[in-house]
Amino acid sequence: MVVMTRAFQIPQQRQLKTELPGPRSIALQQRRVASVSRGAGTLANIYMERGDGAILVDVDGNQLIDLGSGIGVNTIGHAHPDVAAAAAEQASRLTHTLFTVTPYENYVRVAEKLAELTPGDFEKHSILVNSGAEAVENAVKIARKYTGRRAIAALDHAFHGRTNLTMTMTYRPWPERAGMGPFPGEIYSVPTSYPYRDGLSGAEAAARTIDYITTHIGATELAALFVEPVQGDGGVVIPAPGYFEALREFCTENGIVFVADEIQTGMARTGAWYAMEHVGIVPDLVTTAKGIAGGFPLAAVTGRAEIMDAVQPGGIGGTFGGNPVSTAAALAVLDIIERENLNAEAQRVEATLRARIGNWTERFPIVGEVRGIGAMFGIELVHPGTREQNPEALTAVIRYATSHGVIPLDSGSWDSVLRLMPPVVISDELIDDAASVLEEALASVG
Structure with missing residues (x-):
């Protein structure tokens, strides 16, 4: 099968122009609180304007790495021109x-x-x-x-x-x-x-x-x-x-x-x-x-x-x-x-993630297990030296990651598993950059 290489309109790189959330996101959040039910909770109050591939661009012009794909929806990447x-x-x-x-x-x-x-x-x-x-x-x-x-x-x-x-x-x-x-x-x-x-x-x-x-x-x-x-x-x-x-x-x-x-x-x-x-x-x-x-x-x-x-x-x-x-x-x-042979791309993402984050259990005491298949990984966070669930660590890791331009997901019956579900078109370079941010987050919590 011939694999087609997609040309992205937005450079596939993380780029921050303001603190996150930025001023326009903060203003939109104020409007949201006044008009939207609080039952529709949000992981990160950073308002998005457009996306391409594995990059989201917020209303302040920041480029963020999407490790959630809208909880698995944008598997093929954001705003594919053929779908549009x-x-x-x-x-x-x-x-x-x-x-x-x-x-x-x-x-x-x-x-x-x-x-x-x-x-x-x-x-x-x-x-x-x-x-x-x-x-x-x-x-x-x-x-x-x-x-x-x-x-x-x-x-x-x-x-x-x-x-x-x-x-x-x-x-x-x-x-x-x-x-x-x-x-x-x-x-x-x-x-x-x-x-x-x-x-x-x-x-x-x-x-x-x-x-x-x-x-x-x-x-x-x-x-x-x-x-x-x-x-x-x-x-x-x-x-x-x-x-x-x-x-x-x-x-x-x-x-x-x-x-x-x-x-x-x-x-x-x-x-x-x-x-x-x-x-x-x-x-x-x-x-x-x-x-x-x-x-x-x-x-x-x-x-x-x-x-x-x-x-x-x-x-x-x-x-x-x-x-x-x-x-x-x-x-x-x-x-x-x-x-575009995206099943093969998901397999590439799996191999890259395993090579990049597979040793986190050895490097970070709060990581109990790294598991996954394709472009779907979970990092279970525990209290060091135990298998006791650590939801406080997950909250801290996600807060750090989103404030530094990386959007992962939470998961787990005890809210203690960091979930990575990027678009399968994410590059190895973006995976490496996102993993570096997550490592900083894990080190700061640990």
Whole structure:
């Protein structure tokens, strides 16, 4: 495959003209406090004006290194000209009809591509919606309709969304669920594999999960098991080898729909189209969102045709799901990932990060573990000499990094994991520069 080298309009380098946040960001923050709900919290009150590749430019002209990609959305980089052109061209012709009233080709083309790209060689059908949480909700509805069962299981440390149903499936109570109940019933959280914290092999962890399902829910009562191949918000938790294989076998034997939530891990984030490819697992249903449309709202549920078609016409859908502009953007994104070989770029980012930050556990006493795959890494922070979670250190590291022009993410059920999810087009030089800033932050905290 020929790899296309992109020409960036903004120089791919960190450059600070003011202190961060700058004066215009401070002024905007004052306006925000007066008009926006405080419930929409922000990691860094630095207001952005434009972006390109792995660089964000704020309203004061500072250039910052983006290590978050809008939590995995801008996998292909910011403001790719082909995505902008595809969306603009579509917007000039047709912006909305509602696919379930009068359909259009883009929706069909995206569904065809998802059938081709998701794991498994069986017939697959899709539904397109607006967000990851909406995709998860629809996957729950589809699995319940197909199996005739009600119970849904998600793994400990999971994050599946912020709607009433999906935050019930989300593990930690703060801040997503606190004071938000009552919640839907028949939703269960079951033990997962967290090698750094439980020390279990994949087989041992799977046996624990299966035993919990069997004794607390009942295998014949369970409609679906939802798993994230890598738990992003949960702290970039990567289960031990063999874990998913055992769960997949258990689900098959007991008629349980196995759902891979690839909202954060899909679309070349981990060096494959979907992270489940790394372990050779074929899910029954896959949820896709975030990186699929380059910043435009789009999500999908894709899966076995007989499961997807179990729902009666009109049972799933939504006004804006799979709208013409978002689907045009998605088709451009899918073409870019193939044309620019971005799965290989994610693998390059992984290799560069491992070489650059892999020894942080030896260099910094507050670093308990560095783990990751593709362009998705977690650095778990602990109190020195222990494995006790250290959320205060994470807060300090992020504050230092953002004030020096590097935007990472927080994560973890205890808010103690530094998460790095840069666009896969980030250069090795930018990774090195960002890592130097993070090293300064870790040293200052330590």
